[in-house]
Amino acid sequence: MVKMTDVATISFRQVTRKRLRFFLTVLGIAIGVAAVVGVVSLGEGVRSLSVEMIKDQSDLTLLEVNADIRDGVTIPITGQKIADIQRDPGVVGAVPARRITYATERQTFLSAVDAGSAGMQSVFSLTYLDGRSVETGTGEAVFGYDLAETLRRYEGIRIGDRFTLLVRDYDEDGRPADIRHEFLLTGVLRERGDELDRLMITDTGNKDEPFDAVFVRVVSPDVVFPVVDRVEGLGLSAHGAFEQIRAVNKLFDIIVLVLSGFTGISLVIGALMIMNTMIISVFERTREIGISMAIGASSGDILRLILSECFIIGIAGGIIGNLLGIVFAGVINSVGRNVVIAELGAGFSGFAGADIVLVTPGVIISGMAIAIVLSLISGIYPALKASRLHPADAIRSL
Amino acid sequence: MAAIVRTENLQKVFGRHVHALDGISIIVEEGEYVTVTGRSGSGKSTLMNIIGCLDQPTGGTVEIAGQNVDYSDPEQLVSLRRSKIGFIFQQFSLIPSMTAAENIEYPLIFSGVPGSERKRRTMDMLELVGILDRSDHLPGELSGGQQQRVAISRALVAGPNLVLADEPTGNLDSTTSNEIITLLKQINEEMGTTFLIVTHEPSIWFGTDRTIHLSDGKVVP
Ligand SMILES: Nc1ncnc2c1ncn2[C@@H]1O[C@H](COP(=O)(O)OP(=O)(O)OP(=O)(O)O)[C@@H](O)[C@H]1O
Numbered sequence: 001m002v003k004m005t006d007v008a009t010i011s012f013r014q015v016t017r018k019r020l021r022f023f024l025t026v027l028g029i030a031i032g033v034a035a036v037v038g039v040v041s042l043g044e045g046v047r048s049l050s051v052e053m054i055k056d057q058s059d060l061t062l063l064e065v066n067a068d069i070r071d072g073v074t075i076p077i078t079g080q081k082i083a084d085i086q087r088d089p090g091v092v093g094a095v096p097a098r099r100i101t102y103a104t105e106r107q108t109f110l111s112a113v114d115a116g117s118a119g120m121q122s123v124f125s126l127t128y129l130d131g132r133s134v135e136t137g138t139g140e141a142v143f144g145y146d147l148a149e150t151l152r153r154y155e156g157i158r159i160g161d162r163f164t165l166l167v168r169d170y171d172e173d174g175r176p177a178d179i180r181h182e183f184l185l186t187g188v189l190r191e192r193g194d195e196l197d198r199l200m201i202t203d204t205g206n207k208d209e210p211f212d213a214v215f216v217r218v219v220s221p222d223v224v225f226p227v228v229d230r231v232e233g234l235g236l237s238a239h240g241a242f243e244q245i246r247a248v249n250k251l252f253d254i255i256v257l258v259l260s261g262f263t264g265i266s267l268v269i270g271a272l273m274i275m276n277t278m279i280i281s282v283f284e285r286t287r288e289i290g291i292s293m294a295i296g297a298s299s300g301d302i303l304r305l306i307l308s309e310c311f312i313i314g315i316a317g318g319i320i321g322n323l324l325g326i327v328f329a330g331v332i333n334s335v336g337r338n339v340v341i342a343e344l345g346a347g348f349s350g351f352a353g354a355d356i357v358l359v360t361p362g363v364i365i366s367g368m369a370i371a372i373v374l375s376l377i378s379g380i381y382p383a384l385k386a387s388r389l390h391p392a393d394a395i396r397s398l
Numbered sequence: 399m400a401a402i403v404r405t406e407n408l409q410k411v412f413g414r415h416v417h418a419l420d421g422i423s424i425i426v427e428e429g430e431y432v433t434v435t436g437r438s439g440s441g442k443s444t445l446m447n448i449i450g451c452l453d454q455p456t457g458g459t460v461e462i463a464g465q466n467v468d469y470s471d472p473e474q475l476v477s478l479r480r481s482k483i484g485f486i487f488q489q490f491s492l493i494p495s496m497t498a499a500e501n502i503e504y505p506l507i508f509s510g511v512p513g514s515e516r517k518r519r520t521m522d523m524l525e526l527v528g529i530l531d532r533s534d535h536l537p538g539e540l541s542g543g544q545q546q547r548v549a550i551s552r553a554l555v556a557g558p559n560l561v562l563a564d565e566p567t568g569n570l571d572s573t574t575s576n577e578i579i580t581l582l583k584q585i586n587e588e589m590g591t592t593f594l595i596v597t598h599e600p601s602i603w604f605g606t607d608r609t610i611h612l613s614d615g616k617v618v619p
């Protein structure tokens with residue numbers, strides 16, 4: 001059996017014998033690779049830009065963990081699971097909470113969170129516009145900025161006021177029988193720009209009722225997804241700004257796939273060119289192949305030699321294709337950036353200096369792999385044809 | 399002396415009616431220098447191809463160096479071609495993209511001979527046929543006679559027991575032909591390699607041990 005280095009040397013010589021033909025064939029596959037690399041880089045660039053925007057504009061490290069329903073069974077938030085989350089290396093703070101919906105006596109609905117105040121402080125870093133935080137086990141409450149505004153205006157509730165909230169319940173006959181709770185407003189939060197602006201925070205110190213949420217603060221944006229995975233591993237569901245990133249990624253997966261599918265047509269043409277070239281080349285060398293067999297080449301040797309020629313075309317196509325693709329991506333970047341930034345409007349002017357293309361190592365490696373694999377596939381038929389030549393007939397030809 | 403080639407009632411029918419070989423039974427002894435002659439179409443090339451394991455007979459048997467050739471076994475055919483048989487064709491049988499030295503080395507690559515050993519044997523061959531100074535030339539840069547010297551080296555480099563030459567001087571002028579014939583005869587005498595040579599030229603008869611004359615696929619007694 002022939003050594004691979006010898007095969008490589010021989011086939012390199014063969015394939016570069018007709019320089020122009022080799023160059024054109026390589027160019028055929030290279031253009032296909034370049035198109036895919038350019039378009040995928042654009043997709044990846046816009047994807048990462050979008051993700052950056054989300055990271056910029058939202059509080060990525062905050063998660064809300066909830067009980068999940070799997071196969072019709074509710075998986076509750078147990079003390080064990082809360083402890084697991086709190087021990088997670090990616091988690092700075094985690095506070096279990098109950099979400100409650102109240103109505104005022106004048107039927108204004110409001111959402112409240114009942115959670116340990118120290119835990120809330122560590123997860124949300126609460127700052128007060130006015131007043132102070134609640135104390136555990138009291139009927140004290142703190143309002144988010146917007147809620148405070150609304151209730152002050154329409155219900156006249158201010159810091160230091162006592163007020164009554166109702167929880168809808170039903171009596172034995174199924175008639176509504178609201179339960180009344182008394183609260184004392186002790187503080188109002190500063191405006192945050194998140195959900196807390198519309199929430200009321202209490203700390204009943206209730207140990208009996210189960211929790212239906214855990215608020216989690218993650219160390220840094222980079223570890224959000226691993227933490228989410230571990231939380232979901234506990235059978236719970238996690239929510240937060242990361243879901244937007246997930247959605248964007250899913251969307252771009254599809255966009256990139258569709259775009260590369262379209263540009264992939266040029267790869268098919270490149271592959272057909274290789275097949276055509278190799279069929280011609282094998283035909284031209286019929287006698288030479290017959291003679292090689294006469295002096296000791298087996299069918300397998302011939303197959304390997306021809307496939308190795310295709311492999312070389314593939315490598316050359318991959319390298320040139322990637323280089324062209326990077327150039328192509330650069331052109332898209334410089335021409336397209338202004339257009340994209342202009343379309344997005346002034347709100348995104350912070351990204352004016354950012355690249356709209358991203359040539360990732362994955363794209364380059366895929367470009368190379370596609371070129372090699374396609375070349376080898378295109379070579380199968382010509383290589384089989386060559387290896388099945390009948391030596392005597394092949395030598396007789398020409 | 400042992401027989402290196404033994405054919406028994408060899409038949410080769412192309413299509414339905416072309417009896418290229420029609421009952422050939424020959425024996426070639428080890429070390430012999432035998433020529434095969436006959437009119438065009440008499441079956442000379444067909445016989446060489448079958449003995450050389452490039453084509454299969456439609457009837458009869460062939461034995462090479464004591465081995466019965468099974469033409470349905472590609473591995474045996476390849477191994478015989480690699481180790482027992484060397485081929486010299488008419489002109490233009492060299493690989494045009496390889497230098498003289500690389501052409502000679504080529505068969506050794508398929509038999510898996512290590513690189514250094516290949517280089518050494520190639521140099522020996524170039525020296526033997528007297529074209530050491532042309533080792534880096536491509537076939538296109540060599541004269542017809544020089545090309546055939548490379549082809550002879552390539553046929554001999556793996557140390558075959560039997561060399562089959564199908565009109566090795568077919569395209570050469572008479573002076574060059576004579577040089578090539580002298581070279582082949584010299585190799586036969588010095589190295590003891592068996593030669594089976596197809597030719598039209600009577601000149602080659604000189605120095606041959608024996609001539610097998612074919613006519614219409616039969617040996618003329
Ligand atoms: N592949 C083939 N298909 C059909 N007929 C063939 C084939 N090869 C050879 N023949 C026929 O077999 C016969 C013998 O051919 P062969 O080539 O052996 O003759 P030859 O003695 O070598 O002739 P030449 O001196 O012209 O080379 C001829 O009639 C030829 O037409």
Ligand SMILES: [Mg+2]
Nearest residue numbers: 442443444564
């Ligand atoms: Mg002939």
